[in-house]
Amino acid sequence: MAVYSLDISQVLLAAIVAVLLAIALSLKALFAIERRLFRMDENLIKLTSRILREEDEIELVLDKPKKATRRRASPAKTVSSKKKNSKAKSSRKKK
Numbered sequence: 001m002a003v004y005s006l007d008i009s010q011v012l013l014a015a016i017v018a019v020l021l022a023i024a025l026s027l028k029a030l031f032a033i034e035r036r037l038f039r040m041d042e043n044l045i046k047l048t049s050r051i052l053r054e055e056d057e058i059e060l061v062l063d064k065p066k067k068a069t070r071r072r073a074s075p076a077k078t079v080s081s082k083k084k085n086s087k088a089k090s091s092r093k094k095k
Contacts, residue, residue, distance in 0.1 A: 006014075
């Protein structure tokens with residue numbers, strides 16, 4: 001059975017390599033997270049711009065003046081016809 005003896009320099013070298021690998025892997029994970037956050041941010045910007053555009057369209061529709069539909073009032077409901085009717089009734093009473 002072979003027994004390996006490690007010098008202090010070999011232990012230090014192994015520790016340095018392990019730390020460098022850990023830093024590299026953590027940077028890789030950080031970049032992946034950053035890219036995901038960037039895509040989420042872009043999607044939020046697209047979504048909010050779409051919502052703002054739709055709100056503007058809704059406001060335009062609601063702010064448009066409605067077409068005036070002219071209806072003829074029935075003769076009994078107009079002010080002038082009421083005056084005429086009241087004059088006619090008063091003249092009938094006098095006779």
